[in-house]
Amino acid sequence: MIILTGGAGMIGSIIAWHLNTILNEDQFVIVDDLICPKQEKNISKRKFSEFIQKNDLLKYLKMNNKVSAVIHMGAISATTENNFNRLLSSNIRYSQMLWSWCAKNNVPFIYASSAATYGLGEYGYNDSEEKIDDLVPLNAYGYSKHFFDQWALQQIQSKSAIPPQWCGLKFFNVYGPNEYHKGRMASVVYHAFKQYQKEQEIRLFKSEHPDFEDGMQLRDFIYVKDAVECVIYLLKNRNISGLFNVGTGKARAFKEIGESVAKNLGGNNSAIKYIDLPADLKEKYQYFTEANINKIRNIGFKNNFKSLSEGISDYVKNYLVSGDPYA
Numbered sequence: 001m002i003i004l005t006g007g008a009g010m011i012g013s014i015i016a017w018h019l020n021t022i023l024n025e026d027q028f029v030i031v032d033d034l035i036c037p038k039q040e041k042n043i044s045k046r047k048f049s050e051f052i053q054k055n056d057l058l059k060y061l062k063m064n065n066k067v068s069a070v071i072h073m074g075a076i077s078a079t080t081e082n083n084f085n086r087l088l089s090s091n092i093r094y095s096q097m098l099w100s101w102c103a104k105n106n107v108p109f110i111y112a113s114s115a116a117t118y119g120l121g122e123y124g125y126n127d128s129e130e131k132i133d134d135l136v137p138l139n140a141y142g143y144s145k146h147f148f149d150q151w152a153l154q155q156i157q158s159k160s161a162i163p164p165q166w167c168g169l170k171f172f173n174v175y176g177p178n179e180y181h182k183g184r185m186a187s188v189v190y191h192a193f194k195q196y197q198k199e200q201e202i203r204l205f206k207s208e209h210p211d212f213e214d215g216m217q218l219r220d221f222i223y224v225k226d227a228v229e230c231v232i233y234l235l236k237n238r239n240i241s242g243l244f245n246v247g248t249g250k251a252r253a254f255k256e257i258g259e260s261v262a263k264n265l266g267g268n269n270s271a272i273k274y275i276d277l278p279a280d281l282k283e284k285y286q287y288f289t290e291a292n293i294n295k296i297r298n299i300g301f302k303n304n305f306k307s308l309s310e311g312i313s314d315y316v317k318n319y320l321v322s323g324d325p326y327a
Helices: 010-021 054-063 084-105 129-134 140-157 180-185 188-199 224-236 254-264 279-284 294-298 308-320
Strands: 002-005 028-031 050-052 069-072 109-114 166-171 173-175 202-205 221-223 242-246 272-275
Touching: 002 010, 002 054, 010 028, 010 224, 028 054, 050 054, 054 084, 069 084, 069 224, 084 109, 084 140, 109 140, 109 224, 129 140, 129 242, 140 166, 166 224, 173 188, 173 224, 173 308, 188 202, 188 254, 188 308, 202 254, 221 224, 221 308, 224 242, 242 294, 254 272, 254 308
Parallel strands: 002 028, 002 069, 028 050, 069 109, 109 166, 166 242, 173 221, 202 272
Antiparallel strands: none
């Protein structure tokens, strides 16, 4: 029995999709709080054994000892969240509770970290555990993820009880189906689609950095189905532990997103317009991210990632313009 926290979120629900449709697996428990009205649609097509509210999970675990793995995707993921008490409770203490339970019960633990832990990338995007203390996240969300990564490594260094497998996944810019509940935090791909659909216009942020032209800010964008392939690979290889970047290893420009979305909707590059960067993002805006994926490649993960245009094409044609956009 797999425990899947955040199972009604974007990445979590696509893990559930993969378990059902690729692995023919329905013996898993989804843990989540459905705080958004449409979020239940993320799992409406899924087959699973139980749904549990977040705060009821520990009680459930005390009564069920046949857990084969915990995949912990649940978190407050808004990079604009400023209430650190909420982040402390959801992103740190809850994760510590699950880590400790997995350690005590000899259960593998795979959890979501974030590329937000890298801050401005002053020290690169290398997922080496030895470099972790150098990182300076830009926001409270990134710090909460960074803190837990550091805490996990401290447990190992102090020879405390640890799960038999532990993997922290530093997700870069994930986009794809089932992100519709995320509001402002949804991907640029989704926002570009909605803008073009409504106004035949795609709005991207102007650059305020002298080294980057408008629209040429670079990020490592990874299609959610590809990101989930990394999770499943680690789930199948219980001898592997560590921190791992989950990205394509190839930075792409925001302008390329605008061009690809417009093309898939029958438009052209003239649809792209540039707007000012919001004031609350100016001091915390990453102009370049690119995952170093040597580590996950070196442990045997050989899957090819979709290019940005391939991922956007699948997302737009098979989900966004279909009658039912949910995976």
